[in-house]
């Protein structure tokens with residue numbers, strides 16, 4: 346079935362439909378990972394976005410029940426060059442088309458994803474609409490103009506209730522802005538007793554479990570939208586060992602009075618080089634972010650920059666000068682992508698006093 350992708354700049358791409366038959370609008374972003382489409386689709390940080398994959402073949406090893414980063418697809422749509430519905434992998438339980446259909450997500454294939462990527466690189470992230478409902482270009486333009494892109498999806502994807510995952514080790518309060526399963530798995534592997542809190546949990550609620558440390562999770566949207574967490578983090582940082590990952594890192598920056606900004610087109614992929622200044626080593630990291638912490642705004646604060654991106658020198662990590670607080674912009678849990686930075690979780694555990 347025919348499908349059309351229409352971009353805010355007027356570009357039209359004709360392709361074929363897969364997944365749900367329908368019309369969807371979102372912020373168009375690109376991801377350069379060669380594998381890991383299942384983890385990307387189920388990463389809550391993509392809520393509201395339409396993901397354009399630069400790697401030309403998607404679906405070739407199928408989809409399974411073990412590698413979801415959350416229980417559903419939070420992205421608004423999926424754009425690929427070629428789909429393979431023959432899943433050549435022993436773990437595969439269904440194909441990518443069935444996954445998107447089962448989760449009501451509109452996909453388009455057979456379009457030039459690399460030319461789309463170049464457009465995003467030149468003009469920055471754009472709004473776009475995908476439709477397999479035979480709409481005219483004028484109708485698509487109308488839909489696009491009428492739809493406002495929200496940037497507070499963390500409020501939707503965060504847990505509604507407090508959840509405990511028992512463990513024999515350190516007690517960790519995990520503030521959920523859209524946490525990925527592999528962050529939870531990394532804490533479980535280190536025997537932590539994990540309590541997951543909603544994005545707007547108060548300082549008193551968090552401290553009532555008497556945690557050894559706090560982890561502020563990844564999540565979608567603009568960190569400035571999550572005012573409750575910024576206020577709560579101001580107190581957490583002063584009183585308890587705290588680590589932030591991605592959105593959590595940005596929230597810590599805002600809590601100490603530094604600033605964040607929207608990047609032109611962000612970092613999304615599995616091979617972003619990051620320099621760890623204190624270790625004097627570079628790592629290949631997994632990334633998914635559209636906002637960043639402004640390096641200049643940290644200079645007069647109690648924090649120092651510990652990691653920088655080797656492509657564009659943006660801030661990839663920071664730590665408090667005296668207190669046990671640090672954060673990273675990239676994803677030490679990988680999923681998808683390299684897990685070379687999983688030492689960040691060990692650093693968190695030793696900051697909390699080591700394994701119990």
Ligand SMILES: NC(=O)CC[C@H](N)C(=O)O
Pocket residue numbers: 390562563564565566567568590591592593633634635636637
């Ligand atoms: N993965 C994340 O936590 C993303 C953080 C934030 N939503 C951004 O795009 O920058």
